[in-house]
Amino acid sequence: MNRILRVNARTGDIRWQSSCEEEQTWGGRSFIAHHFLKEVNPLCDPLGRNNRLIVASGLLGDTPVTTAGRISVGGKSPLTGGIKESNVGGAVGKRMARLGLKAVLLEDAPDTPTPRVLLIRKGRAELIDQPDLQGKRTSETLKILRKRFGDQSGLLCVGPAGEMGLSGACVATTDHTGVQLRVAGRGGLGAVMGVKGIKAIVFDAEGAESARPADRAALTAASRELNKILRDDPKTANRHNFGTPAVLSLCNALGILPTRNFRSGQFEQAEAISGEMIAELIDKRGGEGRKGLPCVQGCIIACSNVFADPSGKTTVASLQYENIGLLGSNCGIGDIDAVAELNHLCNQVGVDTIDTGAALGVAMEAGLLAFGDVEGAKDLLRQVGEGTPLGRIIGSGVVTTGRVLGVRRVPAVKGQAMPAYDPRSLKGIGVTYAMSPMGADHTAGNALETARSHDPLSREGQVEISFRLQIRGAVLDSLGVCLFIRPAFVKDPSLAARLLNARYGWKWSYTDVRNMGLDCLHTEGEFNRRAGASEAQCDVPEFMRTEPLPPHDSVFDIPKEDMDKIWSVQLEEDVF
């Protein structure tokens, strides 16, 4: 997995390169960080010619390690103005692995983008004009691509929102069965891809084979150990049965479930949109509904679902916690079928559910529609796809929506909407939102897992917690594995190093792995500084420091000065 494909979206020039020695130690998120700092003008316009869109494999991408095969989509974000990595499962990673592809780099942009497909096969790649894909929704696009380029390919595409260059646009992909629509949602990277005129990328790995690991026996052994720890961990079964929505009841109990534009941390209809309810409905309704599906082939956790309507016909797959939190409780919507439909609509027009759900909440706060107005919300999402003025506002994300509609209560940090954990009652994640180079992104360091062992309302120790979690997040995103395998790495901190050593023949220790994570964060931070990011803007929004959040009536009260010291916190123990 040492090939890099450079595609100039303006000139059509395509070049294959071999990664240099330094690049070989980068993967996924860390590849993006280092590549951007090395080659991309940090002051570039995110939607201009000098930004890049990267699709990168993780370091374990071509191994059979469970969950490995997630990919990192990266670029300078039109929302945050800083570097952004958005991580997604699906079928692409395994195809990239077989093609030996460490990364695909989309460079430059045409003056007038028209839809093209980048088709990558073994040893060759080409840009193909596909004008009939213009404005097509994601599922229809993917269906056409499967027909044209074979259903064994890995696919990435943007929806109409990405083509329009809307800052809330996402990049969509599917699992290997084509049933699930998976999304690299955060940061507006769909707009970066869209303005380059690349409607889709097709990874056809026919005839290609993955590289052999340096020590197959050691890789198998470490991989088995990983699986055993995961299988023994009760969280794994819980995730398998209930998926990410499993945490909704917990978040509601903790009082951090965003409700009606982050006015409350508890939602009176939480039960109706909970993971338990979803599992029950899937079981009861039958039909196309499914639980316990993997998003990456070979994942033993398999936390995804297919959510079907009462008649058993698929509404959306997979229905996940963040989407429910933002499109459901945050919009005052307690009807899980309605939430699933809204989720589906976001996917189809190709916008991030988090920024869009937050934008809908702000539109409701503005009085444009009432909280709980499902039909109104659906209409707004349709308008995003149609590119009406109002649709474009919503599709540009929560900050633009707040600005244009005149709403002050905007749940965002540095241009990007907050995920479904209110930081006033889960303070550790507030530190991550404020300080992470990724902006408000729960996957960058979610303190929810510490909520039982460490009082989430206390302001003590949260900076350290966030720092640890941020390092771990950067490691996992660079390996190309799922955050949900962390119990194995926590139990055996040497495991990640052993997996890497077996794959590459390195002699890394736990400390080397941790330093890789740290180095990734510092590299991203340095890019952001050069891009003009200021520590001054690293904070939760003003209202969260003053407006008490029911039920705990808590405010976010970690002093800014304490957060500013995060990068010099001394961590004494193993970080995983």
Added chain:
Amino acid sequence: MNRILRVNARTGDIRWQSSCEEEQTWGGRSFIAHHFLKEVNPLCDPLGRNNRLIVASGLLGDTPVTTAGRISVGGKSPLTGGIKESNVGGAVGKRMARLGLKAVLLEDAPDTPTPRVLLIRKGRAELIDQPDLQGKRTSETLKILRKRFGDQSGLLCVGPAGEMGLSGACVATTDHTGVQLRVAGRGGLGAVMGVKGIKAIVFDAEGAESARPADRAALTAASRELNKILRDDPKTANRHNFGTPAVLSLCNALGILPTRNFRSGQFEQAEAISGEMIAELIDKRGGEGRKGLPCVQGCIIACSNVFADPSGKTTVASLQYENIGLLGSNCGIGDIDAVAELNHLCNQVGVDTIDTGAALGVAMEAGLLAFGDVEGAKDLLRQVGEGTPLGRIIGSGVVTTGRVLGVRRVPAVKGQAMPAYDPRSLKGIGVTYAMSPMGADHTAGNALETARSHDPLSREGQVEISFRLQIRGAVLDSLGVCLFIRPAFVKDPSLAARLLNARYGWKWSYTDVRNMGLDCLHTEGEFNRRAGASEAQCDVPEFMRTEPLPPHDSVFDIPKEDMDKIWSVQLEEDVF
């Protein structure tokens, strides 16, 4: 002029204070800079509770010096995120002077703003609910206020755009006759006022008298000398006869007149919208049309006009260069009556003509309407006033418009639209746009005046030129006088110090005055740094560095590194 009025827009608390010794040396723009650095959290949300709206008199505000009586409106800008001072003539300054008011500070904000009028009389002030003013356009608001509070009052108000908190909103006022509508346009300060629920401020100076100068004879002598130099300067007569539109032909000749969203620096219909044409039409049409009016009582330059339609009925007063450049050539509109109408509409809904004209140009580039489509442009401005989604986009300024409509060619720096001088062929002003704490604002340092003596296409010496002009701009804005009296200060650099000494009994030299300007710039810069501004973002937009501008096919090519050294440039000569 040592009184400061603090009004809490949330609690209704009103306090009169006397300025402390330090504050007495601040005026207008420098008062705003120092006050903000001293008292306002630089990280505050510009449209939140912690921002302030300041109306400040200049240091010469209560003297009979010609043009003195301009006021500074200030706050943290919702467009730039930094400090902003917007300078305007009209009748308020003279009333503030008689009331002894150095500054009015609007603090805090109500949760739900409803229209109130701040009525300031001799020794007392009150907030009065005026719900019937809600949503009223500026001229109607001012007419009602004159009826209610007397036609001798000085008035400030916001239009519907300010009430909606749109980032492109301005603060409007009138001259002492009520004929002209003058505007503190830049930076979106109308939104800052609007979200505080202050629809208008009425300055009723009845029974009040200005303070006496320390040395009336010296003040009169210096003032007369100033007037003599101005009268002897040929630019004064030119301004009197043709107003600011006098420069349009020059700008077109230099190739810096923004045309069709800054695609060209020359407009084929320039003659039809020139100062000469306006003067000719005013003369020919008669009726209400006028030339040579003062905007501040007692101004001997008197460069304002009343522009009337063919039937002699007023369309707009005053019609000025920036408005013509942005609403005319930049929108491909060569019909001066149409430009005047668009100008009038901007004034009425209460938005900055520069940011709004640039937003219209971007909307035209987006294909929403054609360049030159007058009726389409009028409709969009009406929509701003009505608060439709599209109207709100346009009313939020050019950067939001570009973001939402998917346009990359956005003529703005740090969130604020460029005035009507394309920096690719007037490079000195590009340095000002990039580096001034005010963002893209021609009044912060307009290199146009150097275009004859210093090649505007050369990149040599432009950083020094901008620095000099920025210092002078800060001085003039702190004195409360017009930029157009600079010929007198250039001819006799000691004049400003002599005026100040005569007024206050100080012993300032030319150097002290210059240092006041420098200190103002540094104070603003420090506030912006604390607000999270980064030098990295101090540059012209990307396209201006790569896309050649006809007719000179020039790009902006002053190296960023050279611009970054601006604050340490050594100026050897007198700066004025």
